[in-house]
Amino acid sequence: MRAAMNTKRNLVTAALVAPAAAWLTVFLVLPFIAMLVFAFGERAPEGGYQVAFTFAQFANLPTRAAAFWNTLLLAPTGALLCLIVAYPVAYYLAVKANPRYRLILVSLVVVPFWTSLLVRTYAWMYILGSRGIPNLLSMIGIEDVRMLNTPGAVLLGIVYGYLPLMIMPIYVSLERLDRRLLEASADLGAKPVSTFFGVTLPLSLPGVMTGVALVTILLLGEYLIPQLLGGGKVFFIGNALVDLFLQSRNWPFGSAIAVTLVAVVVVVLMVAMRIAWRVAGTRQVDLV
Amino acid sequence: MRAFISSVYLFLYAPIALVVLFSFNAGRNASEFTGFSTAWYAKALSNTFLVSALQNSLIIAFTSAALAAVFGTMAALGMERLSSRMRALFDALFAAAIVVPGVVIGIATLVALVAVFSFVNPTIAALWPGDQPPRLGLGYGSIIAAHGLFSMALVAMIVKARIASLGRDIVEASSDLYATPLTTFRLIVLPQILPSILAGFLLAFTFSFDDFIIAFFVAGSKTTLPIYVFASIRRGVTPEINAIATLVLVASLLLILTARVLMREKKSKSGE
Known part of the structure; x- marks a missing residue:
C-alpha cells in the first residue's frame, strides 16, 4: 500500500517535471553539445560545417582579438559606470526617499528594464545621430561634431540600458539593512560619513557584487548597443558572432568564439560568487 | 543629492x-x-511588412509564454518533490538558461537545429510515399522553442519563490479534511500561486515580444517585429520608426505594469 502510494507520487513528480526536463535537454543541453562539436570542426567550402576534429578554430581566435579586447574592456567599464550612477539612486530609494512615494519611484526604475532595449538604444541613436544633437550644435556654429559610432556613445548606451539592473540589487541589499545598526553607529559618536563607510557600504556590498556581476555578464554577450551606437567601429564579441554566422557563414569558427565567450562568462560568474561568499551570504534579488 | x-x-x-x-x-x-x-502612424500601420511582422511576434510571444507558464509552473511544483540532487540539477539548468547570453543561445539553437534537420529531412524524404515530402526548417517553431527556454526558467523561478512562501499548514489542513491532492491543489494551492503564474506569463510575453538577438539567429525567413525594426533602423532613421517604437513601448509598458500589480498583490498577501 505504502509502496504503491510512493510509486504513484513518483509518477506524478516525473510527469510534472518531464516537459521542462525535455525542453532543457533538447533546447539547452543538446545545442551546447552541438556547438562544442562544431567548434572542433571545419568550415565547409560553401559555408556551414564539415565534420572534422581540429583545434584550428581555437588557434584562430587571435584574429578576433579586437572584439575580445573591446568586450573585456568596455563591459566592466560600463558596469562600473553603471555602479557609480546606480549607488546614489539605490541609497536614496532605500534610505532617504519618502516611504509614501518609494514604491512608485522603484517602479519607475524597474519599468524601463522590461521595455524593448532595441527601442531604448534607438532613442540614443536618434539623439546622437546627425539630425539630433550635432544638428543643434551646428545651428549655434559648432560644426562637424560626431557623437555616434564612438566608444563614448557605446558606454552611454550601456549605462542607459543596464542602469535599472544595477540599481535593483543594491536597493534590495540597502533596504534590508537593519536601521538600528545606523542608530547604534550614530549613538557611538560616528559622523554620518564614517557610518556610511563603516556600516552602510560594507553591508550593501553583496548587492553591489550581484549588480556588477549581472551587468558584466549580460554585457559580455551584448550585440545591439555596439551595433547601433558603435556602428561597426566599436564592436563586441556578439558583433563578431553575428558576422561569422550570418555573413561569412564560418560556423565552426563562430562556435569556437561562442564557446570561449561562455568560458569567460563562467569565469566571471565564479569569481563573483567567490567574492560574494567572502563578503556575506547571498541574497535573493527581485528583478520584477 | x-x-x-x-x-x-x-x-x-x-x-x-x-x-x-x-x-x-x-x-x-x-x-x-x-x-x-499622426501621419507616421498611418504610414506604419498601412505597411503590410510591418503588420505581418507584428502578427508573427504576437503569435510567437503568446505561444512561447503560454507553454512556459504551463510547463514552468509544473516544473516549479514538481521540483520541490525531487531529491535534493535532482533539484540542484534543475536549478543549475534553469540558471544557465537565464544567464547564458542570448547571442550564444541563438547560435547553439541554430547549429543544433540545422544539424538535426540535415539528418531528419533526407530520412523523411526517403520514407515519404508522395512526391513532396514535408521539410523541417527554421521558423515559428524554432523561435518559440528558444524563447520558451528562457521563459520557462523565468516562470519556474517566480512560481518557485511563491510556493516557498506558501504556508504548509493550510495544505495539511486540507488533506486532514479528506480532500484529494487534486482538490487541494485546485482549491488551495492554485488560487495562491495564480498571480505569480500570470505575472510570469506576462514577463515571458514581454521578453519574447522584445527579443531581437535570439530570433535574429533562429528565425529563418520569418520576420518578427524587433527584426523588422532593426532592419528599418539600418536603412535609415525615420519618424515612422519612432511611431513603431512608440507602439512597442506602449505594449511593453502595459504588460510590465500589469505584471507588477499582480506581483504586488502577491507580496501584500504574503505579508499578512
Whole structure:
C-alpha cells in the first residue's frame, strides 16, 4: 500500500517535471553539445560545417582579438559606470526617499528594464545621430561634431540600458539593512560619513557584487548597443558572432568564439560568487 | 543629492519621451518639431511588412509564454518533490538558461537545429510515399522553442519563490479534511500561486515580444517585429520608426505594469 502510494507520487513528480526536463535537454543541453562539436570542426567550402576534429578554430581566435579586447574592456567599464550612477539612486530609494512615494519611484526604475532595449538604444541613436544633437550644435556654429559610432556613445548606451539592473540589487541589499545598526553607529559618536563607510557600504556590498556581476555578464554577450551606437567601429564579441554566422557563414569558427565567450562568462560568474561568499551570504534579488 | 536623483530619472525617461514626441512630428527632422501629425502612424500601420511582422511576434510571444507558464509552473511544483540532487540539477539548468547570453543561445539553437534537420529531412524524404515530402526548417517553431527556454526558467523561478512562501499548514489542513491532492491543489494551492503564474506569463510575453538577438539567429525567413525594426533602423532613421517604437513601448509598458500589480498583490498577501 505504502509502496504503491510512493510509486504513484513518483509518477506524478516525473510527469510534472518531464516537459521542462525535455525542453532543457533538447533546447539547452543538446545545442551546447552541438556547438562544442562544431567548434572542433571545419568550415565547409560553401559555408556551414564539415565534420572534422581540429583545434584550428581555437588557434584562430587571435584574429578576433579586437572584439575580445573591446568586450573585456568596455563591459566592466560600463558596469562600473553603471555602479557609480546606480549607488546614489539605490541609497536614496532605500534610505532617504519618502516611504509614501518609494514604491512608485522603484517602479519607475524597474519599468524601463522590461521595455524593448532595441527601442531604448534607438532613442540614443536618434539623439546622437546627425539630425539630433550635432544638428543643434551646428545651428549655434559648432560644426562637424560626431557623437555616434564612438566608444563614448557605446558606454552611454550601456549605462542607459543596464542602469535599472544595477540599481535593483543594491536597493534590495540597502533596504534590508537593519536601521538600528545606523542608530547604534550614530549613538557611538560616528559622523554620518564614517557610518556610511563603516556600516552602510560594507553591508550593501553583496548587492553591489550581484549588480556588477549581472551587468558584466549580460554585457559580455551584448550585440545591439555596439551595433547601433558603435556602428561597426566599436564592436563586441556578439558583433563578431553575428558576422561569422550570418555573413561569412564560418560556423565552426563562430562556435569556437561562442564557446570561449561562455568560458569567460563562467569565469566571471565564479569569481563573483567567490567574492560574494567572502563578503556575506547571498541574497535573493527581485528583478520584477 | 536630490538634484542628482532627479537628473537620473530624467536621464532614464527623456530619451524615450523624445522618441514618442517626435513620432508625432510633421517634419522629418529630429531637432525641430514642425507641427503635430499622426501621419507616421498611418504610414506604419498601412505597411503590410510591418503588420505581418507584428502578427508573427504576437503569435510567437503568446505561444512561447503560454507553454512556459504551463510547463514552468509544473516544473516549479514538481521540483520541490525531487531529491535534493535532482533539484540542484534543475536549478543549475534553469540558471544557465537565464544567464547564458542570448547571442550564444541563438547560435547553439541554430547549429543544433540545422544539424538535426540535415539528418531528419533526407530520412523523411526517403520514407515519404508522395512526391513532396514535408521539410523541417527554421521558423515559428524554432523561435518559440528558444524563447520558451528562457521563459520557462523565468516562470519556474517566480512560481518557485511563491510556493516557498506558501504556508504548509493550510495544505495539511486540507488533506486532514479528506480532500484529494487534486482538490487541494485546485482549491488551495492554485488560487495562491495564480498571480505569480500570470505575472510570469506576462514577463515571458514581454521578453519574447522584445527579443531581437535570439530570433535574429533562429528565425529563418520569418520576420518578427524587433527584426523588422532593426532592419528599418539600418536603412535609415525615420519618424515612422519612432511611431513603431512608440507602439512597442506602449505594449511593453502595459504588460510590465500589469505584471507588477499582480506581483504586488502577491507580496501584500504574503505579508499578512
